[in-house]
Amino acid sequence: MARLAFYCVPKRASGGISVASVKEIKVPNIGEFNDVDVIEILAKPGDRINPEDSLITLESDKATMEVPSPEGGIVKDVLISVGDKVSEGIPILTLETVNDTGAATAEPPASASEPTAPEPPDEEPPREPSPQQPAAMLHHLVHDDQPIAPQIHTEQRALAHASPSVRRFARELGVNLSRVKGTGPKGRITRDNVRDFVKTTLDSGDAASTRPSSGIPRLELPDFSQFGEVERRELSRIQKLSGAHLHKCWLNIPHVTQFDEADITELEEFRQSMKKEIDSRGVRLTLLAFLIKACVAALKEYPQFNSSLTTEGDALLLKHYYRIGVAVDTRAGLMVPVIKEADKMGLFELAEALAALSQKARDGKLSPADMQGGCFSISSLGGIGGTAFTPIVNGPEVAILGVSRAVMKPLWQAGEFVPRLMLPLSLSYDHRVIDGAQAARFTRFLSQTLQDLRRLLL
Numbered sequence: 001m002a003r004l005a006f007y008c009v010p011k012r013a014s015g016g017i018s019v020a021s022v023k024e025i026k027v028p029n030i031g032e033f034n035d036v037d038v039i040e041i042l043a044k045p046g047d048r049i050n051p052e053d054s055l056i057t058l059e060s061d062k063a064t065m066e067v068p069s070p071e072g073g074i075v076k077d078v079l080i081s082v083g084d085k086v087s088e089g090i091p092i093l094t095l096e097t098v099n100d101t102g103a104a105t106a107e108p109p110a111s112a113s114e115p116t117a118p119e120p121p122d123e124e125p126p127r128e129p130s131p132q133q134p135a136a137m138l139h140h141l142v143h144d145d146q147p148i149a150p151q152i153h154t155e156q157r158a159l160a161h162a163s164p165s166v167r168r169f170a171r172e173l174g175v176n177l178s179r180v181k182g183t184g185p186k187g188r189i190t191r192d193n194v195r196d197f198v199k200t201t202l203d204s205g206d207a208a209s210t211r212p213s214s215g216i217p218r219l220e221l222p223d224f225s226q227f228g229e230v231e232r233r234e235l236s237r238i239q240k241l242s243g244a245h246l247h248k249c250w251l252n253i254p255h256v257t258q259f260d261e262a263d264i265t266e267l268e269e270f271r272q273s274m275k276k277e278i279d280s281r282g283v284r285l286t287l288l289a290f291l292i293k294a295c296v297a298a299l300k301e302y303p304q305f306n307s308s309l310t311t312e313g314d315a316l317l318l319k320h321y322y323r324i325g326v327a328v329d330t331r332a333g334l335m336v337p338v339i340k341e342a343d344k345m346g347l348f349e350l351a352e353a354l355a356a357l358s359q360k361a362r363d364g365k366l367s368p369a370d371m372q373g374g375c376f377s378i379s380s381l382g383g384i385g386g387t388a389f390t391p392i393v394n395g396p397e398v399a400i401l402g403v404s405r406a407v408m409k410p411l412w413q414a415g416e417f418v419p420r421l422m423l424p425l426s427l428s429y430d431h432r433v434i435d436g437a438q439a440a441r442f443t444r445f446l447s448q449t450l451q452d453l454r455r456l457l458l
Contacts, residue, residue: 020096022076025055027090030065033058035085040164042066043093047075055092056080057164066163073097162189170194174216174251202244238333249395254431257390257402260443262423262450264406270453281348287406287423288326288380289350294449295401296322296343297456299376302442306375308396309433316433325374325394326354328361335361336394338374382406382423391428398433401446402426423450 030036040057043049054066076094080086161182162170169191170177180197182189224230235243267290278285299306299322307316322343325336337357339350360366377394380403391402404424410417427443434442449455 020098023073023095023097025069025092025095027058027067027086027088027092029088030058033065034087036065036087038080038082038084038086041078041080041082043069043075043078045075045077049073049075049095058086059165067092069095071095071097161187166191166194173198202248236332238330238335242334245395246392249392253393253395255390255393255428256431256436256439258427258429258436258439258443259388260425260427260440260447262425262447263411263420264423264450265421267450267453268406268421278348278351283348283351283355285347285351286354287382287403288354288378289347290450290453291378291380291401291403292324292326292339292342292350292354293347293456294446295324295376295378297449298442298446300343301445302438304433304438305399305429305442307398307433309398309430313432319375321375323373323375325371325377325397326357327377327379328358330362330364332364335366335371336374336377337361337366337370338372340373376400378403386424388424388426390426393428393430395430399427399429399439399442402428 036058038056039059042054042056049055049069050072051070052068054068056067058065058067073095076096078093079091080093086092162177166189167177170180170189173194175194175197177189177194180189180193181187182193184190184193264287268287271285271287271290274285303318304316306322307318309316322341324339324342326339328335328337337360339345339353339357342350345353357366357370360370374394374397376397377391377400379391379400381389382403382405384405386404387407388404389402391400393400402425404426406421406423408419409422411420411422413420425443425446427439427446429439
């Protein structure tokens with residue numbers, strides 16, 4: 001946040017002691033910037049302001065700047081509005097001041113080479129700033145790492161001592177500024193303070209990291225012991241870490257879930273027919289291996305599902321490799337090991353890789369490399385039950401497939417109802433990357449592939 005010194009032009013002055021004069025405050029020299037947007041008006045007619053109180057906030061494509069008042073007085077009239085574009089010399093407002101010296105002209109501005117020395121930081125941000133001589137025609141801009149808060153008289157701004165740009169940055173990250181300790185001048189909260197707060201919260205791995213860190217009100221718990229016996233059981237380290245990650249994904253990714261069904265009657269008959277060969281290999285061929293194979297085919301057909309959105313949100317990073325994450329339920333909590341190069345494996349190889357990774361997960365022996373680099377995840381609850389659910393996208397991936405228990409249903413075919421084994425599918429996706437039509441096409445392709453495995457040969 002840049003802080004601009006400015007100059008004022010006397011509009012009317014008179015001699016004598018304690019005679020009021022009205023001065024016109026103009027936009028100062030702001031360097032290369034012209035036609036800068038006014039994004040905030042911090043004073044209104046009738047407001048009594050002090051020296052260095054912020055009057056307006058300007059925003060260019062390079063910086064956000066505040067224009068402070070050169071002296072105290074009462075605002076007579078505001079001459080600009082939010083949305084206006086201003087340049088140097090444009091009148092901002094008129095200010096009524098009291099001239100105690102009786103001088104007919106304004107005090108000559110201080111030299112740009114002699115700016116006022118910055119005040120040392122205070123322990124607590126003051127509600128009212130102490131008056132000081134403004135530095136006129138100061139061209140130097142204070143960078144965003146040391147923003148200066150607008151001193152307007154509202155309880156909300158006084159409690160969180162931060163500039164509008166830092167407030168906007170905090171809102172984008174979902175951070176409650178009342179929980180952030182400022183290290184800027186007079187305890188002001190800087191962008192770095194917000195970044196450090198987010199990093200500490202996500203990396204701490206404690207229970208507090210799973211709590212909402214935005215303006216969402218915290219759910220306060222009553223004393224349950226007044227109702228009966230209570231036992232406290234600590235979350236496992238995996239639960240704490242995965243909880244923080246899921247909370248971050250839920251807050252940052254706009255989720256939509258597409259539901260569909262796949263007719264896997266023939267697929268299941270084929271899987272059962274392979275039982276003898278499967279047993280001879282000493283491996284268990286589950287439906288999950290077929291799902292991974294079908295998902296790889298769907299990702300190749302619809303490459304936007306095999307991507308990640310850039311941090312700035314302005315581009316997609318399309319991946320030309322296929323690593324499928326599979327959610328595994330363990331005693332320590334949910335873990336998602338990754339099947340690497342899934343596109344290069346046959347069904348038996350996938351079954352062997354699944355068995356090995358699942359066992360490592362249950363034994364607590366997964367390495368970080370076993371859980372990194374996933375492109376797309378599958379969460380299967382078929383062994384437990386349920387008809388449908390809405391899985392949370394495992395960011396930075398953009399989609400996840402939820403699978404529920406297959407059930408026999410009557411389907412109308414060729415003029416009669418026939419029993420078919422139907423598999424419920426729940427595809428959650430990032431709506432910034434994928435729209436509803438694309439999601440429906442993806443699940444339809446997936447359903448048709450599972451219904452007829454010969455499609456995998458095409």
